[in-house]
Amino acid sequence: MIIGIPKETCPGECRVGLVPQNVSALVKKGRSVMIERGAGLAAGHSDDAYAAAGATLADRSAVFEQADIIVQVQTPGLNLKTGDSDLAELPSNKILVGMMDPLANPEFAQTLAAKQVTGVAMELIPRITRAQAMDVLSSNAMIVGYKAVLIGASELASMFPMNMTAAGTLNPARVFIMGVGVAGLQACATAKRLGAVVEAYDVRPAAREQILSVGAKPVELNIQAEDTESAGGYAKEQSAEFIKAQQAAMADVLAQQDVVITTAAVPGKKSPILVTAEMVKSMKPGAVIIDLAAEKGGNCELTQLGEVVIENGVKIIGPNNLASTVATHASQMYGKNIENLLNHLITEDGKLNLDFEDEIIRETVVSINGDVPHPRMRDLLGLPALPATDSSTDSSTDSSTTA
Known part of the structure; x- marks a missing residue:
């Protein structure tokens, strides 16, 4: 079995599916890796480094033709700009x-099913302990939270830390983080290290201790809380009434901030509006908003x-694919996630076993054997539910291959 790594083609995408360290680890386990020439250059990894790690260098068509497992950062399902050419290949x-x-x-799952391609969606890795290393x-999110603070510090017309000088005292910047998942917590920690006064808010009551743990101050709003977390550990969409109450209570908090970083996203849904145009009017001229939910x-x-966008003197930044701007470390982490997943999919004796009794497999495989087995995906597509035995029995049997 050959693992293939084509070069990313989406404009602005600098990451790569595996870095040389991942290749070396997989080769030591008896796996074969083929990589397109130049695939890692934008992330700081030369062809020579991949060759030294044990990979075979090839052109793009050979990777798609000869590899059994194709690993991409952005598959055609996400890469809507240039992904069609990959899909055709x-x-x-x-x-x-x-x-x-x-x-x-x-x-996209139906498209893969029609091509008899098995699709494994990395965004669907379940939030369980044994899958953390694949998440x-x-x-x-960790990288995005870090980079957002650097953008805020660069765009703000004042310094983050407090300074007492002969020319007077420079007050510290006030930074406010809205949403403290992984990105928000990293943003809190990074802003704190840069010397800002950091506050943060999250709808989840459990977030208070997490905010305190990174040196930030929790902001508490006097509004009735709702159920905020789905069974998979991801954010849950809030009601219109809750969001309206949240916006009203948040206006006074925003008026005091120099930098605001928003991170609230719900998988598969449009991001909730936390900062209205009216709220922006109440903010300080020169304040900066970095909207991590812009995509x-x-x-x-x-x-x-x-x-x-500059409105009433407030600068509103909507970054696109921010993780790619830190391509070296983003690729290192993504590659390790992929390496861990591949080690989970491939047994010690080199067999590929897609066992649908395993929650990781069941939650991430979106197409196999010409069908879409994922219950949530079938619901979104309006397809009838499959009998429980179909996916577990057929998929694991048909997918056993020697690596």
Whole structure:
């Protein structure tokens, strides 16, 4: 069995599916790895480094033709700009592993099924203990939270730390983080290290201790809480009434801030509006908003993806694919997530075993044997539920291959 790594083609995507360290570890386990020439250059990894790690260098068509497992950062399900060419080049009976935006683009699972391609969506890795080392969303979020603070510090017309000088005292910047998942907590910690006064808010009551643990101050709003977390550990969409009450209570908090970083996203849904245009009017001239939910519509009503909007003196930044701007470490973490998943999929004796009794397999495989076995995906697509025995029996049997 050959694991293939094509170069990413989406404009602005600098990450790579595996780095040389991952290749070396997989080769030591008896796996074969083929990589497109130049695939790792944008992430700081040369062809020579991959060759030294044991990979075979090849052109793009050879990778797609000869590899059994194709690993991408952005599969055609996520890469809507240039992904069609990859989809046309992808032969049947392959296994495609990568980010697919499955909940927002469930039709891609049907497309793979029609091509007899087994699709493994990395965004669907369950939030369970034994899958933590495969969780690409957390890996990316940590990097995004860090980089957002650096953007805020760069764009703000004042310094983050307090300074007492002969020319007077410079007050510290006030930084406010809205949403403290992995990205938000990293943003809190990074802003604190830069010397800012950091506050944070999250709808989850359990987030209070997490905010305190990274040196930030929790902001508490006097509003009735709702159920905020899904069974898979991801954020749950809030009611319109709750969001309206949250916005009203948040206006006074925002008026005091120099930098606001928003991180609220719900998988498969448009991002909730946390900062309205009216709330922006109440903020200080010169304040900066970095909207990390811009790719899903934005948490600020005025956000434009990939643009900088200035409204009433407030700068609103909607970054696109922020993780790719830290491509070396983002690829290192993504590659380790992929390596761990591949080690989970491939047994010690080199057999590929897609056992649907395993929660990790059941939750991440979106297409196999010409069908879509994932219950949530079938629901989104309006397909009838499958009998419980179909996916577990057929899939594991048909997918055993020597690596």
